[in-house]
Structure formats: structure tokens, C-alpha cells
Amino acid sequence: MTSQPTDRSADLPTDLPADHPADHPSLDVGGLAYAYPDGHQALFGVNLTVGRGERVALLGPNGAGKTTLVLHLNGILTGGAGGVTVAGLPVEKRNLAEIRRRVGIVFQDPDDQLFMPTVREDVAFGPAAAGLRGAELEAVVHKALARVGMADFADRPPHHLSFGQRRRVAVATVLAMEPEILVLDEPSSNLDPASRRELADILRTLDVTVLMVTHDLPYALELCPRSVILSEGVIAADGRTADILTDEELMARHRLELPYGFVPSSVA
Secondary structure, eight states: OBSSOOOOGGGSOSOOOTTSOTTSOSEEEEEEEEEOTTSOEEEEEEEEEEOTTOEEEEEOOTTSSHHHHHHHHTTSSOOSEEEEEETTEEOOGGGHHHHHHHEEEEOSSGGGSOOSSSHHHHHHHHHHHTTOOHHHHHHHHHHHHHHTTOGGGTTSOGGGSOHHHHHHHHHHHHHTTOOSEEEEESTTTTOOHHHHHHHHHHHHHOOSEEEEEOSOHHHHHHHOSEEEEEETTEEEEEEEHHHHHTOHHHHHHTTOOOOTTOOGGGTO
16 A cells, blocks of 8 residues: 555556557546635645556545545536546546546436436437437447346336436446546445445446445445545545555544444455
8 A cells, every 4th residue: 555646557458449548547637736716725736547447446534625526527626736637638628528428427316417207318318418319329328228237227217216226327327428437426325235236236347447436435345446545635545445444543544434343354
């Protein structure tokens, strides 16, 4: 484990298409600092590199700056020092349409991004806005729903689904845009044990870079080989999830606690 993020760009595959050069990681955050208009400094020079296909958990106490960092990844927040690139493309105003396709955020509450009469229409919304029509659009929608096990629910109203099913549909709305990075905000929250396991099984199959913001440390260990602790606006630790969760001093310093009786070695 190290207090600084590791550059994994050398481990990227060499057979990527021309619009995704192999020497570019999925995400590169360099010296990112940001203060809100009220003067609150949320980030202090964050550096983070995430290689293509990695699954990384972003951990930290409330108020650590996790949401502020995530909102910089697709340009919702801008204007601070430093910068962010996604697969080599700078997060700048002129690139925002493509950046927002490349960085898909799944919110903690799926109802925040499901608003159409049917599941099919919700998943089609983004690709249709990007210009897809007809059979091509239908194929994209079917593929995205199939990837999350929801193809048989395409014509159902979202509000007729369980919470866990709605979360899977929310993931599908993002996958339909074929993102470079899938950002998950507390993906296990409010899920029953079966839905939690089903979502984990789905996430393991996805050929996409995953950044998972979570307080669910066992879920982070189950899904993410690597974890980053963000604390007071800086990266306090970056390393193997199993190593971080077994470092009692580090965990206590950053107000992270495992559930009573949970033994990390039982998963790692």
C-alpha cells in the first residue's frame, strides 16, 4: 500500500482502437483542487490514475471530497486548479458531450435517472439523444438490458419494478452509451442480500472501468481489487483493498469501520 496513486498505464492492453490509444489510462486526475463559491476548499491537489478495466473503490468519511471529485469527472464541476482526462481527452467545455458519454454516473437513487413511461424508453433516451434510430437503437437498448439481466422487463413501467431491479435498469441506461468509465454511487445501498449479490455478479462481468464510491467496505473488498481513501480533500491511501481494510491504524485515522465480526480474509 502506498500513500500515492500508482500509475498503471503501462499495464494497458496494446490492441485498443485508435480513439483509445493504449498509452492513455481510462482516468487521469492531476493536481485537482477545488473550492466552492462559499470559500470551502473541498479538494487539495488530488492525483489519481485508473487503468482501463480496473475496478477501484473510492472510500472515505462524509465530507472527504468524494462527491466533488466525481462531479469533476464529467465536467459538472469545473474551474479549479489541475485537470482531468478521460482516455486522453481533457475534461473541458469543448469536449463535454463526448466526456459525458465516456463517463457514466449511476446515482445512489435510481429514481433520479428513470423518468420515462417504460424501461425500454429510459434506456433508449441517451442513445436516441445522440442520434441513434430504428434497428440500431433497438439493438443498443436490448444489449444494455441483457447485460444487467433485465431484457424481459423492457416494456414494464420502472415504478412497477423492485428497487434492486430499478438500480439495474439505471446501470443499463449508462451502459447503453458505451462508457469508458462507470461511476457507481453507493451501489449496494438499500438492496436486500439477493439483490446485492445479483448486482455484484453483473458488475464482475462488465468490460468497463469501474469507480465505486461506497461506505460498504465488504462490497468494496468483494468487487474492487484496488481502493483509494480520500480524506479532507487529499488522497490518504491507495493500494490493495485487502491491505487497506486490514490496516487498523489507517482505518481508524480516516473513520472507516468494518461491520462487527467481518473478517476481510474471508473474502480476499
